[in-house]
Amino acid sequence: MATPNDEKAPVIEGAPTHEPVTKDASKLPDYVVEEDTYKVEHDLVITGDDLANVQGTAEQLSLEETRDILRDVIKNHENDQNFPIQVLHSMKEFVANHDIMENPEKYHTLILEMKVEAALIKDDSPYPEVRAVVDNTDDTTLPCSTIRAWTIGIIYVSAGVLINQLFYIRQPSITLESNVAQLLAYPAGKAWEAWVPSWEFTLFGQKHNLNPGKFNKKEHMLITIMANVGFTTPYTTDIILSQFLPQYFNQGYASHFGYQILITLGTNFIGYGIAGLTRHFLVYPTHCVWPASLVTIALNQSFHTGSDSPVSGPLKRIYSTTRLKLFTFAFFGMFVYFWFPGYIFQALSFFSWLSWIAPDNVNLATITGMNNGMGYNPLPTFDWNTLIYDTGHSPLVLPFFYWVNLFMGIVIGSFIVLGLWYTNTYNTGYLPINTPRVFDHFADYYNVSRAIDNRGIFDAAKYESYSPPFLSAGYLTVYVFFFAIYTCVLTWTFLYHRHEIKRGLQNLFKRGQRNSLHSDVHNRLMAKYPECPEWWYLLVLLASIGVSLGAILGWPTYTSAGVVFYGIALCLVFVVPVGIVNAITGFEITLNVLAEFIGGAWNAGNALCMNYFKAFGYVTCSHTLRFSKDLKLAHYAKVPPRHTFAGQMVATLVASFVATSILNFQMTQIPGVCTATQKDHYTCPGINQFFTAAVLWGTVGPKKVFGQGGMYTALLVGFPVGVILPLAIWLARKYFPKQSWLRDIHPPAFFYGGIQFAPYNISYVWPNVIVSYLSHVWLKKRYTAFWAKYNYVFSAALSSGVAIAAIVIFFALQMQHVSIDWWGNNVIAQGCEGTPCVLHTLAEGEYFGPRMGDFH
Incomplete structure (x- = not known):
């Protein structure tokens, strides 16, 4: 220690x-x-x-x-x-x-x-994963909330969100993850420790020291937590840019800094209030492991643990290499290696070797293609970055049962996709099989301007003279699985986790008896520190509601104040079920599709209003889970709760102002921003997709697409299926208790597999099953001590090496438009892998789908 x-x-x-x-x-x-x-x-x-x-x-x-x-x-x-x-x-x-x-x-x-x-x-802890990296003791003398930690944390938060905001709208974009800050914080802290004088002074009645001694793991973790919440680009970037720019809604008031900062603060802070109330459900309980947090802790431990015990491992050897040495070698090894799949030899990343046999063969590319097909490929990649495609989820971290269920879900989903496409159901055969884009009946990208008036409001006459929207087979499957996962997660948590929810409610209302129902060692250790009272979080919630209402009602947003309370209500319904699944398995079920669905139906014809519905409906729950995960991270690292609260609040406040300032620069100082011809590639692909979705589901509206008489009404079958599957598994386990394999079926993870399509496919999931088996089944069972010592540190090293290498490649080469033109980079875009192939084509002047005048 x-x-x-x-x-x-x-x-x-x-x-x-x-x-x-x-x-x-x-x-x-x-x-x-x-x-x-x-x-x-x-x-x-x-x-x-x-x-x-x-x-x-x-x-x-x-x-x-x-x-x-x-x-x-x-x-x-x-x-x-x-x-x-x-x-x-x-x-x-x-x-x-x-x-x-x-x-x-x-x-x-x-x-x-x-x-x-x-x-x-x-x-x-009852979990070997937690015991591997989390100490069951606490040194209460370690300083945490130091001037050193706050200074480094605020500087890194400011720099990180500045870079993320600036390059968010660029193609290709770049995103700094918090693990970069965690890496760089260690040399910064050690430099401070060595060079800054020890000067003690009193401020507000408390003694402070400019250099309190050795840079320790609690300071390091506080900086990391600040980066976790501070590096995120505000969701309101999409709303504000689509409102202001003339090629979108062309609303000049969106350039007002007061409006921007109010809506940004509102959406950024609204999750805090609810996160504080969910501590008894998502932070204190032992079963809420939050697997992704273990990598962060492992990396932290590798920097601050002085010695490691030798362990026996594969090849009948004793391994005495320290975690820090392993991290260093693996980090630099991956940094060097990633230059090959990431830049020099990109075919290693998208190793779609089966489709290279006949690149123009539609059927071969459809089945085996990694870019535009289903990805049936036994050896699809040699790139760690491809394995962690799903928001950085590592197969060395998330449990094996999750990857198996995810794989089964995406395989079943692929059969649905292929069935829809090859039978030309819903005219999908005229479209690429696996794309998230929306099309018109000419098989061109849907031009939303041809269905709205100059206010951005739905124009029925223009719509009827143009086209209804059409979705690819992959995108249709995604919607079915999304509808299913929402009812599934509610049913699943009721059937299997209602007792945990009941205990959380009991503990929530036991005043003065914090953690009385959560008495594991980590709760006992954290009980030594003063907890943040619930009213602190409620105050933040009320303040965020206030600034959100100020933005919505203070400017002509054409939106009801009810959207804020709708977001809170939706979050209250889903946050505990979704949070429990996230805390146990490591993946997050986002509410963006449900928010679009409800918002578009509630305010049909008003895309702007739907944007706010989507923002508050999705962001509130997403931020609550992100903050809860950091609370658990602090819980494991024994960072005092009030220090964590202050770190999250300050980092979010600083990040909100920095991001909003950069947003203003992007809107007013970058010529031709968000246009296809912008000379520095600030073409805003995400904003374009956001605007299209806003108009499609807010203006055209889900009633026309999924409602009675709509083209895709049958897709709503996902909602009852989401109830039936977990209920069937629950009954099977009840009547066949000796069939232990039934315990490993996880319907939310299964449905999450089907959501991976458009644009991902089986090639992105399959390798994770193999790697996860080797780590969490084979290695952990046979060489437990070896696995416990090295597994999470090795995962952190690989992901960190990729992150740093990607940053260097981006700034040194890609921004300078330097590329290598050879077969190893060009083969990934040959034939149907480069330009998506379709099953059927239209003759000149023809169109598919309902005839003009038959859709309304």
């Missing part, structure tokens, strides 16, 4: 009350012989350090105490796919077998295992 540079001995909180914990695996209870040790470690998926760490507690537990702990564990983790199923079976056997109490000598090994597991629950 790292300690501050002072003369006081650190106060370590959280260690068991018996003899001091040792990390020496040889000092085990006398009754634990070598065979028992191996069996306990293997059966419970724990390391020798884990076993040594809880030996004292395990010895002191009586059979009755052990049984009481395990009864509670069974109740809490019965439906928890992250909890090892074999351990759960052993627990049930122990609790149900009354002969154990009368004849304990006959069940020596089982008793030993169950005492160790009970001790783990009491003094550590």
Whole structure:
């Protein structure tokens, strides 16, 4: 453990009350012989350090105490796919077998295992993933909210959001992730530690030191949390640019800084108030692991942990390499390697080798193509960046059952896509099979200006003389799975997690008894620090409502104030179900499609109003989950809650003003911004897509597309399917309890697989299944200590190497329009992989779909 540079001995909180914990695996209870040790470690998926760490507690537990702990564990983790199923079976056997109490000598090994597991629950975490990177102790003397941390954090937040905002509208764009700030914060903190003088002074009655000593892991984590919330480009960028620019809605008032900052602050802060209220559901409970947070903690630990114990691993070797050394070598290795798939030899990234056999063969490209097909390819990529395509989700981090369910969902979805396309259902055969673009009945991109008046309001006469909107087979499938996932997540959480939600409600209303129902070691350690009262979060919520209403009502937005409260209501319905799924599996179910659907139906014909519906309906829940994840990150890292709250608030405030200032620069100082001919490539592909979606679903409206008599009404079958599948799995598990494989079926993750289409496909998902199996099944089971020591650090190193290499390539070469023209880069765009092929073509002057006058 790292300690501050002072003369006081650190106060370590959280260690068991018996003899001091040792990390020496040889000092085990006398009754634990070598065979028992191996069996306990293997059966419970724990390391020798884990076993040594809880030996004292395990010895002191009586059979009755052990049984009481395990009864509670069974109740809490019965439906928890992250909890090892074999351990759960052993627990049930122990609790149900009354002969154990009368004849304990006959069940020596089982008793030993169950005492160790009970001790783990009491003094550590039941999850090997958490134990691998999260300390079960806390040094309360480590300074956290220091001038050093605040200065570095604010500088990095300002620089990060400036770059992200500036290049958000450029093609290709560039995005700095918070792991870049985490990497760069360490040398900055160490430089401060070495060069800044130690000057102590008093401010507002409190003593501060300009250099409090060693740069420690709590300061580092506070900076990272600030970057997590501060690096994000405000969602209102899309709204404001589409309002202001003449090629869109051409509303001059959108250039007013007061309007911009009010709407930005409103949408950026509205999630905080709800995040504070969801702590009892998404932060305190043990089962809310938030897998992506473990990589951040692992990277933090690699910088601040002085030594690592040797571990046995593959090839029958002992590995003594430290985590920091592994991270360094893997980081630089990936930094060098990524230049090949990312720039020099891009075919390594999109290794669609089957379609290269006959690039113009429509059927071959449709089935095997990675760019424009279904991606049936056993060896599709050699690029780590392709594996983490889904918002950085690493197969080394998210659990194996998630990737299997995701893969099954996208495979089933591919059959639907192929069926729609090859049968020309909904005229999809005239369109590319897997694109998110919207088309007219001439198979051209839909020109929304031909269906609206000069106010951006729906014009029925113009619409009827033009065309209804048409979607590709892949995009139609995405909508079916989106509709299904919304009802599925509500049904799933009710069936399997209603007890956890009930406990959260009970704890929420237990004033003065924080964490009374969440008594794991991390909650006990965090109880040492003052918690942020709920009224702080409520005050932030009220303030964000106020500034949002000020923006909407203070300018001619043609929007009701009800959109703000609609966003809050939608969030309150979905945030806990969606949050529980996110906290357990690591993926987020976004509400953007549901917000579009409801907003467009509520205010049909008004695209501007639909934009606000979408913003508040989607952003409120998304930000709540993002802030909750950071609260859990601080919870694991033992950053005091009030420091976390202040860090999130300040970082978001700074980022809002910096991003809005850059937005003003983009709107007024970049000539031809968001036009196809903009000389510096500020062509705004995301804004174009946002505007098209706004007009399509806000102006044309979902009633015309999905309502009674609409072309795509049948797609609404997704809503009942989303209820039926989780209910069927629940009934199957109830009537076939011995079929343990049913426990690994996760319907929300299954439906999430079908959402990956348009533009992604199977090629992006399949490799993750293999990598995740090797990590979370094969390696973790056989070499638990090796996996625990290196897995998350290795994942962080690979992702960080890609991020830094991509930044260097972008600024050094791509911005200068320097490219390499050779087969290894050109083959990925040959034939149907370059220009999407279609099944049917139109003769000159023909169009498909309803005849003119038959659609309204």
